[in-house]
Amino acid sequence: HYAAAYLAKKQKSAAEHIPLIGYDLIEENVDGLRKGLIDYIISTRSEEQGALAIQILFKKVVLRQLEERVDITMPLDIVCKYNVDSIVNFKFTHFS
Structure with missing residues (x-):
């Protein structure tokens, strides 16, 4: 978010937009x-x-139920302006 604030101050037009992830x-x-x-x-x-x-x-x-090593796979979400509301709503519905 620091980079976004910096670029917002430096860019004078939409043509100067630098894609930011x-x-x-x-x-x-x-x-x-x-x-x-x-x-x-x-x-x-x-x-x-x-x-x-x-x-x-x-x-x-506590339960002493797990093996010595546990492999976990976690998904990544690619959030854009089209899906931000649904992902944010899901996050706060399930993890608040």
Whole structure:
């Protein structure tokens, strides 16, 4: 979001727009996306990662149910102005 704010001050017209990809679905990045300062956001679903880490820790330490190594695959979301509202609504509905 710092890069978006900097570019917004430097660019004088839409023709000077430099495509920008943000990382993580934080409020400042979502705001920049909605304003057209950021073109895409790569979301790593950090809330889901955190919840899963706590579940794995509980199973390992308290229940002693897990193997020595656990491989986890997490999806990435590519967020743009067309899908930002549905992804943000999903995030706050499921992880608030």
